[in-house]
Amino acid sequence: MNGKTIFIIILTALLTAFLFLNSDEVAFNFIVVDGVFVSKLLVIGVCVIIGFIIGFIVGRPKKTVSSYDNEIERNQTISTKKELSDEDREYIS
Numbered sequence: 300m301n302g303k304t305i306f307i308i309i310l311t312a313l314l315t316a317f318l319f320l321n322s323d324e325v326a327f328n329f330i331v332v333d334g335v336f337v338s339k340l341l342v343i344g345v346c347v348i349i350g351f352i353i354g355f356i357v358g359r360p361k362k363t364v365s366s367y368d369n370e371i372e373r374n375q376t377i378s379t380k381k382e383l384s385d386e387d388r389e390y391i392s
Contacts, residue, residue, distance in 0.1 A: 318344055 321339040329335060383391075 314347065318347075 318340050321343060324336045324338050325342075326334045327337040327342060
């Protein structure tokens, strides 16, 4: 196992322990309804899942569009000779 896997296992275990230690019911005020009794386990769990989903969507790599122009490559002359500058010839000899 590499370090990343061990870190994820430890983080998951700590999150699970945190959720089960906070399982008592509390009055929770939603946007529409006030004073609904909901388990802290449910509220924290839903918030964590929503956070993971948002983090996954925001963190994934963006699709890039290549702006490479093929016309530049077609119009270049291909030189098969390996030309050395005078400076390079002096250095070699």
